[in-house]
Amino acid sequence: xxxxxxxxxxxxxxxxxxxxxxxxxxxxxxxxxxxxxxxxxxxxxxxxxxxxxxxxxxxxxxxxxxxxxxxxxxxxxxxxxxxxxxxxxxxxxxxxxxxxxxxxxxxxxxxxxxxxxxxxxxxxxxxxxxxxxxxxxxxxxxxxxxxxxxxxxxxxxxxxxxxxxxxxxxxxxxxxxxxxxxxxxxxxxxxxxxxxxxxxxxxxxxxxxxxxxxxxxxxxxxxxxxxxxxxxxxxxxxxxxxxxxxxxxxxxxxxxxxxxxxxxxxxxxxxxxxxxxxxxxxxxxxxxxxxxxxxxxxxxxxxxxxxxxxxxxxxxxxxxxxxxxxxxxxxxxxxxxxxxxxxxxxxxxxxxxxxxxxxxxxxxxxxxxxxxxxxxxxxxxxxxxxxxxxxxxxxxxxxxxxxxxxxxxxxxxxxxxxxxxxxxxxxxxxxxxxxxxxxxxxxxxxxxxxxxxxxxxxxxxxxxxxxxxxxxxxxxxxxxxxxxxxxxxxxxxxxxxxxxxxxxxxxxxxxxxxxxxxxxxxxxxxxxxxxxxxxxxxxxxxxxxxxxxxxxxxxxxxxxxxxxxxxxxxxxxxxxxxxxxxxxxxxxxxxxxxxxxxxxxxxxxxxxxxxxxxxxxxxxxxxxxxxxxxxxxxxxxxxxxxxxxxxxxxxxxxxxxxxxxxxxxxxxxxxxxxxxxxxxxxxxxxxxxxxxxxxxxxxxxxxxxxxxxxxxxxxxxxxxxxxxxxxxxxxxxxxxxxxxxxxxxxxxxxxxxxxxxxxxxxxxxxxxxxxxxxxxxxxxxxxxxxxxxxxxxxxxxxxxxxxxxxxxxxxxxxxxxxxxxxxxxxxxxxxxxxxxxxxxxxxxxxxxxxxxxxxxxxxxxxxxxxxxxxxxxxxxxxxxxxxxxxxxxxxxxxxxxxxxxxxxxxxxxxxxxxxxxxxxxxxxxxxxxxxxxxxxxxxxxxxxxxxxxxxxxxxxxx
Numbered sequence: 034x035x036x037x038x039x040x041x042x043x044x045x046x047x048x049x050x051x052x053x054x055x056x057x058x059x060x061x062x063x064x065x066x067x068x069x070x071x072x073x074x075x076x077x078x079x080x081x082x083x084x085x086x087x088x089x090x091x092x093x094x095x096x097x098x099x100x101x102x103x104x105x106x107x108x109x110x111x112x113x114x115x116x117x118x119x120x121x122x123x124x125x126x127x128x129x130x131x132x133x134x135x136x137x138x139x140x141x142x143x144x145x146x147x148x149x150x151x152x153x154x155x156x157x158x159x160x161x162x163x164x165x166x167x168x169x170x171x172x173x174x175x176x177x178x179x180x181x182x183x184x185x186x187x188x189x190x191x192x193x194x195x196x197x198x199x200x201x202x203x204x205x206x207x208x209x210x211x212x213x214x215x216x217x218x219x220x221x222x223x224x225x226x227x228x229x230x231x232x233x234x235x236x237x238x239x240x241x242x243x244x245x246x247x248x249x250x251x252x253x254x255x256x257x258x259x260x261x262x263x264x265x266x267x268x269x270x271x272x273x274x275x276x277x278x279x280x281x282x283x284x285x286x287x288x289x290x291x292x293x294x295x296x297x298x299x300x301x302x303x304x305x306x307x308x309x310x311x312x313x314x315x316x317x318x319x320x321x322x323x324x325x326x327x328x329x330x331x332x333x334x335x336x337x338x339x340x341x342x343x344x345x346x347x348x349x350x351x352x353x354x355x356x357x358x359x360x361x362x363x364x365x366x367x368x369x370x371x372x373x374x375x376x377x378x379x380x381x382x383x384x385x386x387x388x389x390x391x392x393x394x395x396x397x398x399x400x401x402x403x404x405x406x407x408x409x410x411x412x413x414x415x416x417x418x419x420x421x422x423x424x425x426x427x428x429x430x431x432x433x434x435x436x437x438x439x440x441x442x443x444x445x446x447x448x449x450x451x452x453x454x455x456x457x458x459x460x461x462x463x464x465x466x467x468x469x470x471x472x473x474x475x476x477x478x479x480x481x482x483x484x485x486x487x488x489x490x491x492x493x494x495x496x497x498x499x500x501x502x503x504x505x506x507x508x509x510x511x512x513x514x515x516x517x518x519x520x521x522x523x524x525x526x527x528x529x530x531x532x533x534x535x536x537x538x539x540x541x542x543x544x545x546x547x548x549x550x551x552x553x554x555x556x557x558x559x560x561x562x563x564x565x566x567x568x569x570x571x572x573x574x575x576x577x578x579x580x581x582x583x584x585x586x587x588x589x590x591x592x593x594x595x596x597x598x599x600x601x602x603x604x605x606x607x608x609x610x611x612x613x614x615x616x617x618x619x620x621x622x623x624x625x626x627x628x629x630x631x632x633x634x635x636x637x638x639x640x641x642x643x644x645x646x647x648x649x650x651x652x653x654x655x656x657x658x659x660x661x662x663x664x665x666x667x668x669x670x671x672x673x674x675x676x677x678x679x680x681x682x683x684x685x686x687x688x689x690x691x692x693x694x695x696x697x698x699x700x701x702x703x704x705x706x707x708x709x710x711x712x713x714x715x716x717x718x719x720x721x722x723x724x725x726x727x728x729x730x731x732x733x734x735x736x737x738x739x740x741x742x743x744x745x746x747x748x749x750x751x752x753x754x755x756x757x758x759x760x761x762x763x764x765x766x767x768x769x770x771x772x773x774x775x776x777x778x779x780x781x782x783x784x785x786x787x788x789x790x791x792x793x794x795x796x797x798x799x800x801x802x803x804x805x806x807x808x809x810x811x812x813x814x815x816x817x818x819x820x821x822x823x824x825x826x827x828x829x830x831x832x833x834x835x836x837x838x839x840x841x842x843x844x845x846x847x848x849x850x851x852x853x854x855x856x857x858x859x860x861x862x863x864x865x866x867x868x869x870x871x872x873x874x875x876x877x878x879x880x881x882x883x884x885x886x887x888x889x890x891x892x893x894x895x896x897x898x899x900x901x902x903x904x905x906x907x908x909x910x911x912x913x914x915x916x917x918x919x920x921x922x923x924x925x926x927x928x929x930x931x932x933x934x935x936x937x938x939x940x941x942x943x944x945x946x947x948x949x950x951x952x953x954x955x956x957x958x959x960x961x962x963x964x965x966x967x968x969x970x971x972x973x974x975x976x977x978x979x980x981x982x983x984x985x986x987x988x989x990x991x
Contacts, residue, residue, distance in 0.1 A: 068226070068762035069787050071199040074180060077786040077809075078147050081823065081830075084786070088822035089910075089938025090813055090862060095827045095847065095855040097537050098554065098570040100584035103561040104496075104519025105538035105851060108169055111156045112503045117511060120503070122520055123151035125169040126177055126832055126851030127538030131189065136513075136520055136533030142189030144829035148809060149851055150177035152203035152221070160213050162186050164195075164240070166203025170221055170256060171500065172277060172284070172455045174642055175540065175559055175850060177808055177832055178759070179203060182218060184240055195240035199223075199230040204256040204273075209265050214239045217298050219255035219270060224277050225760045227251040233258065233270050235298045246294075247301040252276050253288035256458065259322045261329040266297045269304075269332060269435060271320035275455060279712060279738065279760045281687030284455035285318035285339040293435050310438035311429055316340030319458035325467050326506070330434040333441075333462055333484075335472055337454025338424035342445070354378040360408035367397055367404040382411065385630060393633065402634030413637060414690035415611040421452035426474055428460065428484045441484025449474030459500065465508025473499035477514060479527060490527025498560060517560040535574070537853035542643055543594040544835040544848030547602040552839055554856075555605065556848050557592025563607045564592070565619070568844070568856060587617055588624070596648035596656070598669075606648060606670065611690060612640030612660060616670050627670030629658065638662060638676075639684065641693035641712060651704040659694030663709055663723055677723055681711045682736075700744040700752075708752060708775075710739025716754060718775050729775035737761065741792040747800035750774045755782075759789040759808070766790050768805060770818060781818030794836040796859065797843075801866045804845060806833025811847055815865050826941075828855055861908045861939050873912040874978055876985030877939075880905045882946060883990045884969040889960020900962040907942045909976055909983065911935040917978035919944075921967070921987065928952045928967060935978055946989070 085091055106125040113119040118135035121142075129143035129151055143149065143165065152170035156163050168179025181197035197203075200220035209215035215237055222231025231254035233247035247255065253274040261267035270293075274286030290313060291305040306313025311334065318337035325331040354374055359367065376390040384393075396402045412420075426449040429438040449472065450457055463469035468483040476491040477499045491497065496518020505511035510526035520533040540559035546568070547553050555565040566584030576582045590609025598604035606627070608614030615624040631637050638660035649655035656666045661684075662676035681692040693712050700706035705722035709715075714736040716729040737756040745751035752775060756767035768782030768790055781803075782790065788807035796802035803814045805821060809830045812821040828847065835848035843863065847855040864877045882905050892898040911917075914937045921929040921944070929949045933942065947953070947964040957965050967989050974985040 069758075069764040071180075073787050074764060075147075075194075075198055077788065080786045081147075081810075084784075084812075084821075085823045085825055087937075088825070089815075089865065090822045091825050092936060092939055092941055093824060093826045093857050093859070093861065094941055095824070095857045097572070097827075097852070098566070098568060098854050098856050099537050099572060100539055100564055100566055100570075100582075100853055101534050101537045101572065102582050102584065103539060103558060103564065103586075104534045104536075105540045105561070106169075106171075106498075106517045106559065107501050107515025107520060108151055108171065109153050110501045110503050110513055110515050110520075111154050111163075112513060113156075113158055114506070115158070117503075117505065117513075120513065121154055121156065121163070122515065123154045123165070124149075124538050124851060125171065125173070125500075126150050126175070126540055128829065128831070128851065129154065129165055129189070130536060130538075132533075136522055136531075137535065139536045141536075141829070142185075143183075143192070146183060146192055146830065148177065148179050149829065149831045150179055152179065153205050153219075155206035155208050155216075157208050157213055160186070161188060162213065163189060164206050164208070164216065165192075166206050166218065168200065168202035168221070170202055170204045172202075172221075172224055172275060172282075175542075176202070176224060177850075178224065182206070182240060195236075196243055197230070197234060199228065201228075201230075202254070204254065205258040207258050207260050207268070210260070210262055211265065215265075215297070216240050217258055217260070217268065218243070219258040221254035221256055221273070222251075223762065225279075226762045227276075231255065232272075233292075233298060233301070246298050247272070247292060249274075249288050252286065256319055257322045259324045259332075261324065262326050263329050266295055267329070267434070268294045268298050269322055269324065270294070270301065271322055271334070273319050274317075275319075278687065278689070280685040280689050280691030282455070282689055284337065284453075285316050287313065287315055287317070289317040289320065291320060291322070291334060291435065304435040305438070309436070310440075312336065312338060312340075312427075314340055316424070318454050321458040321460045321473075323460045323462045323470070325462050326464050328467065330432060331462075331467055332431045332435060333460050333470055334429045334431070334438065335458060335460035336427045336429065337450050337458060338427050339452070339454065340424050342422045342424055353381075356382075356408045360405045362404040364397060364404065367407075368394055384410065388633065396633045406634055410633060410637075413611055413640065414642075415613065417688070418453055419451050423450075423452050423454075425450040425454065426457075426472065428470070428472060430484065441480075442487075443485075446472075446478075446487065448476070449478070451475070456498065457500070459502065461502050461504050463504050463508055464506035469508075471502055471504060471512075473502055475499075477502065477516075477527070490523075492521065492523070492527070492530030494532045495521045495530045496561070535572075537572070538851060539853035540850045541848035541854065542592065542834055542850065544837050544846050544854065545595045545597055546837055546839050546846060547597045548599040548841065549602045552842060553602070554846055554854055555587075555595040555597060555607070556835070556854065557595060557607060557609075559850070560591050562589040562592045562609075563587040563595060565595075565605070568839075568842075568846075587619070588615065591642075593643050594646050596646055598648065598653045600653055604669070606646055606656060608644075608646075610642050610644075612638070612644035612658070614644070614646055614658065614670075625670070627656070627658075627666070627673075629660070629664045629673040629676065636684075639681075639690050639693045641690060641695055643695065645694055645697045645709075647697040647699060649699055649704065650701050651699070657697045657699070657707070659697050659709060661693050663694065663697065663707070665723060677726070680709055680717055680726065681715055682713045685713070695739050696742050698742040698744050698752075700749060701746045702744070702749045706744065706749070706774075708742045708744060710742050710754070712738050714739065714756075716742065716775065718752075720774070727775070729771075730778060733769070733778055737763070737767065740790060743793050743795050745795055745800070746797060747795075748772065753793045753795065753803070754778070755790040755793045755805070757789045757791060764789050764808075766805075766807065768793060768818065781814075782821075784820045785812060791832070791834050792836050794838055794845075796863060797838050797840040799863045799866045802859075802862055804836050804838070806836050806847065808832045811836070813859075813862060815862065824857070826857070828857075861910075865910065865939070868910055872910070872983075874976060874981040874983040875910045876974060876976065876983050877908040877910055879907050879974060879985050879987050881988045881990060884967075888946070888966045889962040889964050891961060896961075900960075902962065902964075903946045903966070905944045905946055905987065907944055907974060907985070909935065909940045909942065911937060911940060911978055913937050913979075915979045917976055920973075920975040920977070921948075922973040922975060923970070926952065928972065935976075
């Protein structure tokens with residue numbers, strides 16, 4: 034979540050009106066909206082394994098180019114009680130990691146599993162058994178669903194699936210303190226739909242089977258669970274009623290409450306509400322629990338109270354106008370306002386310059402706008418996050434094992450939860466002092482008097498939005514915090530913090546590039562702003578010496594889409610959530626807000642969380658932005674003409690901005706051929722720059738989220754489309770192509786696993802090559818979508834949110850939501866389209882090398898830094914798997930020979946240019962590393978596989 038508030042914008046200029054044309058077109062697809070069964074989702078594991086085995090592309094190497102420094106959202110921590118330098122970290126979408134050196138370095142342990150989204154983890158430190166509950170528990174816009182519980186008995190080397198697959202999101206896992214066969218799970222359940230697979234589950238056999246022991250209703254799941262360490266028959270659970278839709282989120286309800294079991298979780302009784310002192314209203318939201326281990330009758334409960342605050346008495350007008358005062362005025366009272374008082378209000382609130390006191394009074398007097406519309410002029414979805422007057426965070430304490438509860442504080446605790454307390458709900462009590470309590474919200478705060486007073490302990494190098502905290506039970510002051518910016522460590526109870534960010538777990542929404550040399554990569558990240566950095570970045574901590582990290586931030590907030598003017602590679606268009614976009618000069622840092630604003634009296638524009646922006650490739654002065662309308666600027670966003678009509682199905686009653694554009698795409702072949710997609714299932718095309726529109730096949734799109742549109746670079750009428758049905762529990766791979774501007778569609782996603790699709794991209798060189806990103810990986814096709822193959826060479830099963838192919842370097846840039854950015858050279862994929870079945874064995878590419886007499890010598894002239902060793906990448910295609918021989922020949926003389934196993938498809942072999950056999954023993958003195966290297970010249974590379982021979986040329990330049 035962002036702490037950014039809305040910023041006013043400039044007036045829009047006029048534009049020609051549009052005519053809206055609706056045609057119901059024919060589609061070659063029998064589409065029925067239905068939820069994907071849990072069986073089909075679990076079958077993905079087998080399907081993906083088979084796809085990987087068959088894939089000709091599985092060995093294409095992907096390199097991670099960062100960034101690491103901003104990290105990503107942590108959901109849980111598990112710390113070794115005997116050695117706190119050893120701990121595990123679970124991420125919302127970045128997987129499961131282990132550190133054995135206090136966070137200096139980490140290793141991933143869950144990369145080859147079905148999902149990378151984790152809600153909770155639990156470790157039996159005695160038996161070294163790890164439990165992972167998949168599916169984030171925070172109910173965020175970018176929370177991915179899981180498939181239940183996994184278990185490892187060998188520190189993550191192998192995992193077994195324990196069931197509960199249709200819970201989708203796990204709130205907590207609790208292990209019995211003395212019986213390693215007893216496990217309890219708090220299951221939150223589906224995020225976007227009602228389901229019965231939620232509540233408290235218990236296993237008596239280490240997770241082989243489960244019994245559901247607490248169920249409230251199909252909207253109420255279990256979010257937290259604690260056990261009495263002295264008497265494991267006593268457990269406390271917090272139940273949470275929430276109902277998220279794309280257009281509305283109710284994060285509270287009468288189903289929420291605290292429950293207690295005294296028989297090991299077999300039976301439960303609600304202990305909140307009534308005369309207990311703990312709230313039981315429609316505003317009762319997410320609840321977090323903490324039990325004091327030295328006296329388990331003492332519990333703390335942190336509550337997201339979504340009930341509204343009582344209205345405050347307004348200050349006199351003479352002290353300055355307020356929004357609420359104007360909102361309550363009638364026309365005559367407003368027109369009688371003192372001019373200077375009104376003018377001060379307009380200036381203080383950043384109204385466009387055209388709206389001085391005289392113009393505003395004229396608009397109200399004429400009836401074009403009401404006073405309330407003046408008050409709410411800047412109200413948008415972002416402002417509502419912070420301005421909705423909820424009670425917010427509350428802390429309650431029980432000293433009698435939950436029988437009664439008392440609120441620990443008299444005043445409101447502001448600035449912790451706002452209206453999005455569903456994102457938080459964690460509380461910790463120190464085992465050494467019952468009055469030392471830590472509450473996690475936007476900041477992390479601490480009390481030393483049992484909740485009466487609080488202090489902020491969020492460090493200056495610590496990200497906000499806190500999700501996890503380990504408190505040293507000895508009371509040493511050693512804390513480990515997990516937040517939206519990764520892991521922080523303190524040894525003085527929060528006075529100072531160290532940031533632990535050596536691994537790439539950034540959550541990108543968007544990816545883009547420029548045409549510099551080397552080119553730069555741009556992208557917006559979940560709650561970590563917009564960043565850009567070099568495409569040739571390699572991870573190193575050396576930047577800490579220079580003081581300059583290679584990646585740089587452009588702005589804060591929840592970073593969204595980026596567009597780069599490649600004429601100067603310096604002008605960037607980007608912004609944060611709900612359409613707050615800017616034109617930024619990278620060199621000077623100057624920025625100009627460009628978001629179009631409505632006129633007073635008009636309905637405010639509706640902006641998606643990831644509002645789309647598009648820079649025309651035909652004229653980069655032309656900028657398109659999408660609210661519920663399409664906005665066009667012809668002067669780099671300085672002003673926008675009159676927008677189109679509403680291009681969505683219209684506003685829908687709810688508290689989430691909906692009925693908005695999600696994607697804008699202009700044909701690279703024809704200026705003014707524009708496609709738009711929306712979050713409510715509308716795709717429209719305009720062939721005249723936005724003057725007239727045709728709705729494309731509503732029977733195909735239903736009300737599904739349009740995740741991407743990609744007009745072809747090779748045929749004007751060809752366009753690719755992806756839909757995302759996750760919010761409807763439909764995980765089908767919805768990928769389509771049309772050859773006639775959307776009149777007729779063909780389903781090309783049939784060979785993909787049942788994973789929601791986020792993006793499709795067309796290769797810039799070969800029209801047969803397509804790339805697709807899903808919630809669990811990346812795939813490529815070399816036959817225009819008839820079949821897809823896995824891309825897995827170092828790429829984990831992480832959510833791929835965006836893809837781009839650099840047209841000059843022929844590199845695929847993969848923007849993941851959980852593991853930052855990967856890059857792969859795709860020239861070999863482009864070559865495959867020409868091979869087909871013509872050749873069974875072929876060397877596709879060999880790097881030219883430049884000779885150096887320093888090969889094999891010490892780096893930096895010292896034996897302590899290793900050797901300078903060259904590496905030449907050889908790419909070979911083999912139609913079938915087999916054992917082969919690799920040779921380097923100088924005429925008839927063999928300079929190097931080795932055997933190797935080739936897989937069917939693309940193979941990548943790194944050759945260090947060393948000689949072998951007799952060629953290494955011909956009297957040429959070896960280098961310091963003992964190797965004899967090839968001299969400058971031209972050599973033949975030869976592969977021999979099952980009698981098939983392929984030759985290539987290796988050039989070692991002078």
